[in-house]
Amino acid sequence: MQKQTAKFLINGKSYELVIEPNITLLELLREELGLTGTKYGCGIGQCGSCTVLVDCKPTLSCLTLAVTGQNRSILTIEGLSEGNILHPIQKAFVDHGAIQCGFCTPGMIMTAKALLDKNYLPTKEEVKVALSGNLCRCTGYVKIIDAVLAAAEMIRKGDKLE
């Protein structure tokens, strides 16, 4: 199996790495780059905790070969805040008690971002559909949905975008 050099653009930063084709994007982020915000939950695409944005699309990094993530713009949870300034979605999750153990949170937030980038006025039903691929074992989802709707309103009112 041949190693190859691959170029990645992750959270606005360029990386040139030598990788084997059989590693997933999740393994690349966590083990090669130490970006452990993205979580390994099930490894087979059922829990959503590995969700990152690839070219703005919500993507299960456990089902993505790292080599196919080349030459694409990748955003992880680490790339969402600007220094200490939280993104409105992150702020809404904190304010609304949408975080208990926190394991599902990065995946939930990245999926929510993908939703709100596409639809800035989602209904509750649309939020539920968008988050249907992200499982939470703690909260019962109510506060997560509230947080996403609140974030949508913050973003509409012109709070920090991107």
Place this chain on the structure above:
Amino acid sequence: MLKQLKPFEYIEPRTIEETLKVLYKYGAKAKVLAGGTDLLVPMRRRELNPQYIVYIGNISVLNYIKYDQKNNLRIGALTTHQSIVDSALIRDKFGLLATACAKIGGFQIRTMGTIGGNICMAGPSQDSVPSLLVLDAKLKLMSIRGARIVPVDEFFVAPFQTVLNETELLTEIQMPTPPPKSAGCYRWLTKITKIDETLVGVAVLMTVDSNKKVCEDAKIGLCSIAPTPIRAKKAEELLRGETIKEKLMQKAAEVAAAETSPRSRAEYRRRVTMALVRRAISEVWNKLTATI
């Protein structure tokens, strides 16, 4: 923690032609990778260990939704489920296909997964297939020897087996516009599991005459009730040429249920098939004969 994927050789062709050459060279040793939502799961579990992975995800010429009066609808095999859901054209003229694709997986799976991959996986419960069956879809299969067109209802052989041979690539899904005064729907019930696999899926497409009295044509597509998705042709016959009343809907639903051959929980699935077919026919007939 699951183990790392087993090693393989990675090939990324840039064009359809290059892909076909690679598939001809490696045949059964190679697996085509697009969205990865169906392929990487058995690879992660080490149930599937291809020697060669042929990644076609960057071949953007395979990602399209085209429509014209002459050629009707043509969907490129790399079109994602979410693109189909978002397509105003498909929602307008081929609405049941959009409904079916909206049911698949979750938001991420729909964004990553492609219709071509869904069809080629050929599981008995692939949600997109009943709609393709009733819409008379045809599949374009290409190899270095040329192309052939296979109707969807001739594509599936057995669970996870199709007529696609190891050197071929599915490139396009084609379907004609339903006749005027047609309507359809897709209904389903899921198993209660992590990923809500379809327990029974029913697609119905019907056409009514200009007086909105007589059913000129009816098609019923079913999934997850037989080794492959099927058309309930005997039930369809009952409906054609008739003015559809409650009793006939019930009879057609019973006949459709009897046409199934479920592997597990057979009696329950037949019961569910009957209920869903009856409801689907009712929904579509009401749409067609509405006076408002």
